[in-house]
Amino acid sequence: MTIVVTTPTGHVGSRVVRLLIQAGVRPRVLVRDPERLAAATRGHLDVRRGDLADAAFVREATAGARTVFWVDPTPHTAEDPIGTTERTAAALADAAGAGDVARIVFLSSVGAEKRHGMGHIDGLARVEQLFDATGADVLHLRCGYFFTNLLLSLDELRQGVLTTAADPDGxxxxxxxxxxxxxxxxxxxxEEWKGRVVQAVHGPEDLTFTRVAEILTGAxxxxxxxxxVTDDDVRSQLGSAGLPPKAVEGIVGMLAGTRGLAREQPRDSTTTTPTPLSAWAYAQLRPLLAE
Known part of the structure; x- marks a missing residue:
């Protein structure tokens, strides 16, 4: 059984790699810079060096794999984030359509089910549709807002501020x-699941940004x-930082689209994960702010 892991040094991918190794699997990892892989795991990996935006590399590196974990590598700052996300995934879709890959687990997002009006998340929706059309077994994991997004606010948090354009009480x-x-x-x-499957990953509880600020204060x-702040405030700030117009609208679109977003799947034992924000913030954010 060959399992391919993309973005193996990311917050999600690094955890996947570690767990697969502990399960006795030698995962094939696709990475631009092998030096970023944890030294303790390199000897347990089949490392393929290349760029996920290189279609030829993706086709070659995934050939003969039974299962691929696909994470979109497109940064929100890309000149055309939605189009780039779709084009980058096309090589894997081609491989699956040709029968070279049998199963895909895709890191998607809540809101992708809307298919449009969600900014950069619209790119993930297009990837879902690409993978669905291949005939392979496909699992879309529609995940909530990452705790690690708070790492982008370290400088502000040092000043005791958390800025958001989201609905504070949503x-x-x-x-x-x-x-x-x-x-x-x-x-x-x-190996038991088949066909097209959608699974939400909601974390342990829904949180408003007002509540997040309270939790961070304690942790x-x-x-x-x-x-x-407003969407126009975000536009102005991102534009002043030099981001291209489509990148700006991709980010603002995500903020606007997630306001009042109705839950597609219920919170239950399948969609709920255990780690509370308070524990993560104490273990991860607090040491960084103390430096």
Whole structure:
């Protein structure tokens, strides 16, 4: 059984790699810079060096694999994030359509089910459709808001501020990427599921940004004040930072699209993962802010 893992050094992928190794699997990892792989795991991996945006590399590196874990590598700052996301996944879709890959586990997002009006998430929706058309067994993991997105706010958090354009009192699914990695690994190792499957990954509880600021205040041992901003504020800030217009609208579209987003799947034992934000923030954010 050959399992391919893309973005193996990311928050989710690194956890998937570790769990597969512990399960006795030698995963094939696709990575641009092998030096970023954890030294303790390199000897247990089949490492293929290349860029996921290189269609020829993806086709060659996935040939003969039974299962592929696909994570879109497109940064939100890309000049055409939605189009790039779709084009990058096309090589894997071609491989699956040709029968070279039998199963795909795809890291998607809540909101992809809407298919449009979700900014960069619209690109993930297009990838879902690409993979669905291949005839392979496909699992779409529609994940909530990553705890690790807070790492982008370290400088502000040091000043006791958390800025957001989201509805301060709108509940959202928040999830630890390590918990997502555990769901991914379990699905990669499970040979029983077939066809097209959608599974949400919601984290342990829905949180508003108001509640997040309260949780961070307790976990970090310092007051954190929420600073709401508008979509136009975000546009102005991102434009001033030099981001291309489509990148700006891709980010703003995600913020706007997730406001009031109705849950597609219920919160139950399948979609709920265990790690609370308070525990993650204490273990991960607090040491970084103390440096």
């Amino acid at each position: 509940p959202m699914a928040w999830v630890d990427p390590r918990d997502i990695g555990e769901v991914v690994a379990a699905r990669l190792l499970n 970090l041992g310092r007051p954190v004040r929420l600073r709401p």
